[in-house]
Amino acid sequence: MLVTLVSVIVSISEWKDRVSFVTVLLFILLFLLGFFIAPLIVWGAPFDPSDRETVKKMVALANIKPCGKAADLGSGDGRVVIALAKAGAEAHGYEINPLLVWWARRNIRKAGLTDKASIHWKSFWRENFVSFDAIIVFGVNYVMKDLEKKLRKELKTNARVVSNTWPFPTWPHSRKEDNVYLYEQK
Numbered sequence: 001m002l003v004t005l006v007s008v009i010v011s012i013s014e015w016k017d018r019v020s021f022v023t024v025l026l027f028i029l030l031f032l033l034g035f036f037i038a039p040l041i042v043w044g045a046p047f048d049p050s051d052r053e054t055v056k057k058m059v060a061l062a063n064i065k066p067c068g069k070a071a072d073l074g075s076g077d078g079r080v081v082i083a084l085a086k087a088g089a090e091a092h093g094y095e096i097n098p099l100l101v102w103w104a105r106r107n108i109r110k111a112g113l114t115d116k117a118s119i120h121w122k123s124f125w126r127e128n129f130v131s132f133d134a135i136i137v138f139g140v141n142y143v144m145k146d147l148e149k150k151l152r153k154e155l156k157t158n159a160r161v162v163s164n165t166w167p168f169p170t171w172p173h174s175r176k177e178d179n180v181y182l183y184e185q186k
Contacts, residue, residue: 047076047100050138050164054180055083058162061175061182062134064089070134073124073147078104078117080136085117089134093117094124129154138164145169152185159185 050058058080064070064087072080075093077100084091085108095101101121108117120127129135129151139147148168151161161183167173168183175182 047097048138049076049079054164054178055080057177057180058136058164059083059087061162061177061180062087062089062136062160064134068133069131070136071124071127071129071132073135073137074139075104075119076100078107078119080138081117081119082108082111082113084134084136085111085113089116091117092132093119094122094127095119096121096123125150129159130156132156133159135159135161136164137161137166139166141166155185157185161185 062070062084064084066088068089069092070084070089071092071094072084073094075081075095078093081091081093081104091113093104095104098121101119104119108114108119111117132155135151135155137147144163144166145168148171152171155161161168163181163183165179167181171183173181174184
């Protein structure tokens with residue numbers, strides 16, 4: 001009887017270890033799905049951060065003026081928003097992934113830029129960019145046509161748009177450095 005009870009307890013213990021391992025594994029997979037894949041499937045683009053050199057190029061091409069207003073569409077971890085704020089802009093990021101919003105806000109706090117930079121947990125498709133001087137985007141090919149229409153309709157004259165990797169289909173760029181395109185609203 002005692003041997004049977006011990007074997008049942010050992011079986012339950014092994015089962016609990018397996019369940020714990022499976023639970024942790026499922027949590028990790030769900031996290032990865034939620035963080036990287038779900039935004040791509042549901043809303044548009046995966047998180048693919050720009051490297052430091054590309055961020056420098058994008059900010060330089062944006063030609064931020066003191067007190068200018070700039071936005072990063074799909075702001076990810078906030079690195080471009082932080083760079084825009086350091087360049088003197090009132091910097092806004094638009095991000096739909098709540099984990100990235102949290103991460104970006106944390107990075108902005110760590111950089112001491114909460115008075116110059118902010119991340120909005122919302123789709124940039126619902127925002128009007130008429131008051132912005134510069135827009136930075138690292139989109140994906142299949143959104144660029146609609147984004148071009150939106151920005152050309154909303155942006156004020158002399159506003160600048162900088163796109164990493166993906167060009168707009170019909171808007172001629174005024175400058176290109178490697179895979180970074182500059183567009184100017186006429």
